[in-house]
Amino acid sequence: MAEGPVPEARWIETRDGLRLRAALWPEGTRGTVVMFQGRTEYIEKYSDAARHLAERGFAAAALDWQGQGLSTRSQADRRIGHVNDFNDFQTDVDAFLDHCAARRLPRPWHLLGHSMGGAIGLRALLRVLPFERAVFSAPMWGLKMLPQQRILGWTVSALGSSLGLSGRLTPGSGKVADPASQPFEGNLLTSDPEMFAWMKAQIQAHPDLALGGPSIGWLWSALREMHALARAAAPDVPTLTLLGTEEGIVDPDAIHVRMASWPKGALEMVEGARHEVLMEGAATRARLYDRIAAHLDG
Structure with missing residues (x-):
């Protein structure tokens, strides 16, 4: 893989005192x-995106959300992915955008949100934050669950949170999107062995970046946030959403429904791609970043 531009890394602080990278x-x-x-996910995983964007003339910015990467993690077991409430991520967003403004990153600003970042990003657009255009990659506007799993998820997460168990690992969380200990065969992230090996090598070289399954509190908050987002009208922002035909983590139906009701939105299906649409083979990535650049240029 070609080397990209070297990032400028900083510690920033949220208004409630959390340290973010x-x-x-x-x-x-x-x-x-x-x-x-x-x-x-973590910043290093977005260096390939930054390289592709730089080649097309765009500056870029990335953040480790609270509870993952090298940012503050609140749990004694740092492998449990936890957040008290999805609204807490908007506090991260505010601190991040303040930092981008202080560093005078070139305008206009655009949003690129992947998976959980797609839920956080849609909420940010609904808050009318300063993004001129948006791109989503397999956004988490629903989770891929069987009906009985969905009922169980709502029940267990609500009950566990009410009993003070929100920081505990969600029972039976199964496969997680951390490739460090997973074989390539059967992975849900990418059909490209090179990109899978690249992600795996990052975690093996820097184990502190790794994260395991979600907490009960994360699941309870995520389910409520996705439900609330589904009921909101589409923001008045031109938006491109990319979705692989082999998606296995988020709910494709929720994405189709949302984009069908987005007047300034377009949904592009990527044949053969899995969850990490922008981490498929080199030819696919080049084509998709050309498509993204054309969308951002209007």
Whole structure:
């Protein structure tokens, strides 16, 4: 894989005192793409995106959300992915955008949200934050569950949270999107062995970046946030959403329903792609980033 631009890394602080790690790739003349990562992810995983964007003239910015990467983790067991409430991520967003403004990243600003970052990003658009255009990759507007799993998820997460068990690992959380201990065969992330090996090598080289399954509190908050987002009208922001035909983590039906009701939205299906649409083979990535650049240029 080709080397990309070197990021400018900083520690930033939220208004409630949490320390977050942020990275900027500030060189660009066509604007800045602010990248909202998914659950379990970290800045290093977005260096390939930053490289592709830089080649197309865009600056970029990325953040480790609270509870993952090298940002503050509240749990004694740092492998449990936990957040008290999804609204807490909006506190991260505010601190992050303040940092981008202080560093005078080139305008216009655009949003790129993947998976959980798609839920956080949609909420940010509904708050009318300063994004001119948006791109979503397999956004978490629903989780892929059987009907009985969905009922069980709501019941267990609600009951567990009410009993003070929100920080405990969700029972039976199964496969997680952390490739460090997973074989390539049967993985839900990418059909490209090279990109899978690249993600796996990052975790093996820096184990502190790794994250395991979600907490009961994360699940309870995520389910309520996805339900609330589904009831909201589409934001007045031109939006491109990318979804693989082999998606196995988020709910494709929720994405189809949302994009069908988005007047300024377009849904593009990526044949053969899995959850990490932007981490498929080199030819697919190049084509999709060309498509993204064309969308951002209007």
